[in-house]
Amino acid sequence: MVKIRLFCAAGMSTSLLVNKMKEAAGRKGIEVDIEAFPEGQMDKHLDGLDVALLGPQVGYTIGKAKKVCEPKGIPVDVIPMVDYGMMNGEKVLDFALKMVSR
Structure with missing residues (x-):
């Protein structure tokens, strides 16, 4: 099971992306736990991540996020902005999975 968390401003469009990522994972046969939260709550959602x-839209907080x-x-x-804008769940899932395997 891969645990992925998305952090954004309010969470509306990101919740849609979460659903598309879950659909892509299902097609690939990958077990995932994906949820979205406001960026300001990041420190509360890191256990087992x-x-x-x-x-x-919150990319400017990457420095703070890395410190946490x-x-x-x-x-x-x-x-990536293009994948987010297109709500490309498969590409964002692949992006996350590559990060896990680094």
């Missing part, structure tokens, strides 16, 4: 992704995630060994990055 495999990867953290930031929505492009890296000491715990959690890879963190900003979701």
Whole structure:
């Protein structure tokens, strides 16, 4: 089971992306636990996390996110704007999975 958390501004469009990522994982036969939360709650949602992704709208917080995630060994990055904008769940899932295998 791969545990992925998306952190964004309010969570509306990101929740849609979470559903598309879950659908893509189902097609690939990959067990995932994916949820979205506001970026300000990141520190409360890191237990057992495999990867953290930031929505492009909060990408400016990557420095702060790295300070919180890296000491715990959690890879963190900003979701590519094009994939986020297109709600491409498969590409964002692949992006997250590559981060886990680094």
